[in-house]
Amino acid sequence: MLEKTNKFFCYENIYDAMLEGYALFAILRDENNQPCDYQFLEVNKQFEVLTGILRSETIEKTLKQVLNVSDENWVNIHNSLQKEEGIVQFEYCFEISNRYFQVSAFHPSNETVITLFLETTAQKKTEEALKIHRILFENAQDIILYINLEGQIVDSNQRAQEKYGYTKEQLLSKKIQDIRHPSMIADYKEQMQQAEIKGIVFEGLHVRSDGSSFPVEVSARGVNTEQGPLRIHIIRDITKRKEQEAKITWLARYDALTSIQNRGSLIMQLEQEIQRSVRNGAQFAVMLFDIDRFKYINDHYGHEAGDVVLRHVATKVQKVLRATDQIGRLGGDEFVVLQTDVKELDDAIQLVKRIHTAAAEPITYNGTPISVSISAGISQFPGDAKDTDSLLFRADKAMYVAKNSGGGGYSFFTLGGISFIGN
Structure with missing residues (x-):
């Protein structure tokens, strides 16, 4: 085992002051001199905080023993660490705490590997939330449009394409005014102002690509995004509702x-x-x-x-x-x-x-x-x-x-x- 005074793994205050989790590994090799595992030589306090694993539970133990690495993850980690030059980066999830990390690793020598752990759990969850949002967005039964303050459509879901008869590219080239029936022109400015102030729900007519129209219920409100302020319009085709209302009205007379x-x-x-x-x-x-x-x-x-x-x-x-x-x-x-x-x-x-x-x-x-x-x-x-x-x-x-x-x-x-x- 390497001496504790080795400059690469001495447990000094400088490592404890790091924002990243620090871990130094010795490379263990098999009879054919091929790496087969990695042994913990040192970790800093931030490593303990981030992973929830104490230093005493790591030193002189192997990566597989401490982190219970599965075969699939082990192959990915092993292949990443075999790169000889430069810093290797990969994502890793500690199954013990279900937290995600961006891992940077490099070889200071043929005998050791240094790794730095930077937590990305929040970012990962945000990415997962965005993926879920996109799935829900694309599979929603209602039309969903994101519109900038000039009325330009900047995003649309699959239902919008189906209902209006346009491709996504065609929809993104249009303004919301282009798909509103001419009878709704007079109300546009006031409705959009209300949408930005406190949100609004209203009914009207929208126009398909073939020129035919259909009744809609629109829920519109302002939202702040990385692209700046937008309006989200959730639009429901209420043709069946209107037919039912007309039937009830007719039966009343x-x-x-x-x-x-x-x-x-x-x-x-x-x-x-x-x-x-x-x-x-x-x-x-x-x-x-x-x-x-x-x-x-x-x-x-x-x-x-x-x-x-x-x-x-x-x-x-x-x-x-x-x-x-x-x-x-x-x-x-x-x-x-x-x-x-x-x-x-x-x-x-x-x-x-x-x-x-x-x-x-x-x-x-x-x-x-x-x-x-x-x-x-x-x-x-x-x-x-x-x-x-x-x-x-x-x-x-x-x-x-x-x-x-x-x-x-x-x-x-x-x-x-x-x-x-x-x-």
């Missing part, structure tokens, strides 16, 4: 079976028409009708046949109305038509006749013809009533007069009683 207005929507139309007619001194008619012998159709042909008849009546009647008239389904087989701007009684008579003719058009279910007729009752604003409930109630009363008279006809309500007109 329309009858799912017949696609005409539902009860609530039609009553709202009636109330609005009352207000309009009061302002303008106008008149309108409310026609309430149902399908004659509808229970028989359901019982005899089945409820699916009943649904076919309801859709048939709604479609045919709607075609004979003016653009200003309204039709809705109250429920079951009851329908209401709002006829606006009625000048005289004959206007209502002509429309109810067209409705009867339209509803009676031939219909076939599973090869079997089904005969359809309706009975209608009519009330008028403001002569018969001045509120929605009363207009519907009196139209219903008139309808049952027509129905009890054999069906297929219509009746008018009058304050003096029900006036049956005919068919």
Whole structure:
């Protein structure tokens, strides 16, 4: 063993003052004079601090004994230390403490190796975090864009390329303004200011490479990076959400079976028409009708046949109305038509006749013809009533007069009683 006074490994204060961990090894050789291991001759205090291994646990022991070096790591270390000239650098992880080090090694003689350990655990973890961030970034389900303060796109993930139909290079040549729909131009400056101050979430339209657009929800905020201040935009395609919202909105107004207005929507139309007619001194008619012998159709042909008849009546009647008239389904087989701007009684008579003719058009279910007729009752604003409930109630009363008279006809309500007109 070399003497302790050897200038390369004397344990003096100068080594303890080093920021790096210092270790001196003797090269152990086999019978063929080939290096087979390295024996600790000296370490400094910083080595103990960095590795958590005491000097007393290292001196005269080998590298494999102290660090429990695996065969794979041993081969890497061994190959690195076999270089004869200059300083060799390699990365090493102490498995005991799971800490990472940049190791610099050189041969002061054929018998010894000096190594310096500089901890890089924080740097390594940062690099690993960046790798994880990149994996998450590229595999995110949402579009992610990094944008500088001039609006230039400086980074984009894979989802962005898929959604916009551009290559990464093409996206990086664009500004965020290039992929926003023209309808969003006016809001751009204010939205970006809010993003930089405290972050913002907003909805809008973005444009694909083929010119088509799609609705998005954008979460934007300012971030500080090594490249300077940027904005990160996390963008979600909300096409399905908007379709669902549109469906819910539609169902709130329309009858799912017949696609005409539902009860609530039609009553709202009636109330609005009352207000309009009061302002303008106008008149309108409310026609309430149902399908004659509808229970028989359901019982005899089945409820699916009943649904076919309801859709048939709604479609045919709607075609004979003016653009200003309204039709809705109250429920079951009851329908209401709002006829606006009625000048005289004959206007209502002509429309109810067209409705009867339209509803009676031939219909076939599973090869079997089904005969359809309706009975209608009519009330008028403001002569018969001045509120929605009363207009519907009196139209219903008139309808049952027509129905009890054999069906297929219509009746008018009058304050003096029900006036049956005919068919």
